[in-house]
Amino acid sequence: MQITLTQSGGIAGKKLTTSLNTTLTYKEWELLLGAIKIDTTEKSRKRDALSYTLQKKDDKGSITSIDIGAIPDAHTDLFKKLFDGLKPAQ
Amino acid sequence: MCHHHRNPMYCILPPYMSDKLGELLGEEKQEARSNERFREKRRSLAAIAPATRVFKIAGDPPKTKLHRELYDAHESPMQIGELIWKEGQKKLPASADAKRVIEGAGNVWSFYKKLFNRNSIDNKGMAILQNIRYRENKFKPFFNAFWDGEQMFYGTGSPKYTNSFTTDLDIIGHELTHGIIDFEAALNYENQSGALNESYADVFGILIKQWVNKTPARKANWLIGENILKGPNALRSMKAPGTAYKKDAVFGDDPQPGIMKDFVKLPNTEDGDCGGVHYNSGIPNHAFYIAAYELDGNAWEKAGAIWYAALQDKRLLKKDADFTAAASATLKKATSLFGKGSAEVKAVEKGWKETGVI
Numbered sequence: 001m002q003i004t005l006t007q008s009g010g011i012a013g014k015k016l017t018t019s020l021n022t023t024l025t026y027k028e029w030e031l032l033l034g035a036i037k038i039d040t041t042e043k044s045r046k047r048d049a050l051s052y053t054l055q056k057k058d059d060k061g062s063i064t065s066i067d068i069g070a071i072p073d074a075h076t077d078l079f080k081k082l083f084d085g086l087k088p089a090q
Numbered sequence: 091m092c093h094h095h096r097n098p099m100y101c102i103l104p105p106y107m108s109d110k111l112g113e114l115l116g117e118e119k120q121e122a123r124s125n126e127r128f129r130e131k132r133r134s135l136a137a138i139a140p141a142t143r144v145f146k147i148a149g150d151p152p153k154t155k156l157h158r159e160l161y162d163a164h165e166s167p168m169q170i171g172e173l174i175w176k177e178g179q180k181k182l183p184a185s186a187d188a189k190r191v192i193e194g195a196g197n198v199w200s201f202y203k204k205l206f207n208r209n210s211i212d213n214k215g216m217a218i219l220q221n222i223r224y225r226e227n228k229f230k231p232f233f234n235a236f237w238d239g240e241q242m243f244y245g246t247g248s249p250k251y252t253n254s255f256t257t258d259l260d261i262i263g264h265e266l267t268h269g270i271i272d273f274e275a276a277l278n279y280e281n282q283s284g285a286l287n288e289s290y291a292d293v294f295g296i297l298i299k300q301w302v303n304k305t306p307a308r309k310a311n312w313l314i315g316e317n318i319l320k321g322p323n324a325l326r327s328m329k330a331p332g333t334a335y336k337k338d339a340v341f342g343d344d345p346q347p348g349i350m351k352d353f354v355k356l357p358n359t360e361d362g363d364c365g366g367v368h369y370n371s372g373i374p375n376h377a378f379y380i381a382a383y384e385l386d387g388n389a390w391e392k393a394g395a396i397w398y399a400a401l402q403d404k405r406l407l408k409k410d411a412d413f414t415a416a417a418s419a420t421l422k423k424a425t426s427l428f429g430k431g432s433a434e435v436k437a438v439e440k441g442w443k444e445t446g447v448i
Contacts (some may be wrong), residue, residue: 008360008361008362008363009360009363009364009368010233010234010236010368011234011235011236011255011261011264011265011325011368012233012234012315012325012341012368013288013363013367013368013369014340014341014342014345014368015361015363016340016341040360044239044279045238045239045240045272046237046238046239047236047239047265047268047279047287047291048235048237048264048265048268049234049236049238050226050234050236051360051361053360053361065360068227068230069227079227079229079230080229083227083229083230088341088342088343
């Protein structure tokens with residue numbers, strides 16, 4: 001499964017993104033999202049905060065906002081690779 | 091010698107202007123939100139925090155004096171760090187980050203107090219709480235600084251790519267000004283009003299830096315965050331938006347427009363930067379730069395006073411104000427402060443015209 005992490009906002013305001021092929025199963029993906037997804041319907045009072053979204057390749061239109069502070073230990077290596085791979089979006 | 095008892099900003103203005111400004115600013119301010127809600131949050135968070143760390147709760151701030159507190163997040167996602175310094179302690183912490191934000195917040199407070207007689211963020215003596223060495227995730231260096239609605243957070247970045255986000259005074263000024271904006275025009279953080287919110291934070295961030303360094307408008311470089319990125323790169327240029335950084339290892343190339351023709355249309359979503367608030371802020375930033383450059387002298391004395399007066403007038407600068415409304419508000423304030431057809435009015439008009447806003 002290929003997943004895409006996108007970082008947006010921040011004081012620089014620059015969008016960064018990266019994609020990675022993973023061995024995650026559909027069930028593992030759902031569990032991961034369940035652990036880290038956040039509700040963004042309420043307007044945040046934060047200014048210049050970074051925000052993150054996660055999407056899997058065949059999941060057209062479904063982009064999930066996530067809290068990277070809630071990443072389960074089991075997925076630390078995966079997210080280390082994703083963080084290291086962030087590049088400016090085209 | 092200045093004999094004005096109400097507002098030291100008037101000391102830099104002739105009496106006829108200072109009296110007029112007093113009328114415009116008015117004595118009635120928005121009922122500022124109480125500090126109590128924040129302190130209650132800190133208490134409740136402290137109650138659920140790991141018992142292995144000692145957390146302190148912000149005390150009642152003095153109402154008329156600067157009150158700063160500094161917390162260390164220890165390169166972790168702690169929302170409440172360890173209290174390492176508070177106002178009154180003579181010995182500063184050893185770290186450069188700590189010293190910079192303590193001194194920086196003091197400069198921000200003094201700027202607003204001395205020029206605009208503003209008593210801290212809420213104009214009611216709100217304590218300035220700052221957190222250094224913050225991370226959102228312990229494995230990811232934090233390349234950022236932000237205002238969370240109640241306090242400041244700074245990341246140390248990564249030595250390979252950036253310097254600490256405490257390095258530049260204009261960044262400290264930018265973030266604390268976001269708090270002030272929330273208590274004044276409270277510009278919605280989306281689309282053009284969000285870009286104005288960002289621009290106001292940049293404008294006063296750069297003015298604070300120029301004021302501290304005594305740099306007149308025409309000698310300033312107008313770069314925001316000029317010491318954070320590696321090499322000759324800065325985070326933004328108010329003089330020439332879109333040129334602040336190029337081929338930066340983290341951020342690539344600067345995408346900011348400086349004129350309306352290049353306005354960036356982005357969706358009002360998180361990954362659309364809330365409609366491009368950090369992109370299109372380049373346009374009002376550039377308008378301010380043009381006005382300040384045109385007026386010569388110190389940018390905080392005339393252009394800064396005009397922009398601040400507009401920020402305080404909710405009738406002119408509403409929450410959902412767009413760039414045209416900001417142009418109208420600053421032109422009206424320039425007229426009120428300096429007179430119809432004055433050089434100040436013409437300079438402000440030039441700024442908004444050359445950026446294509448009006």
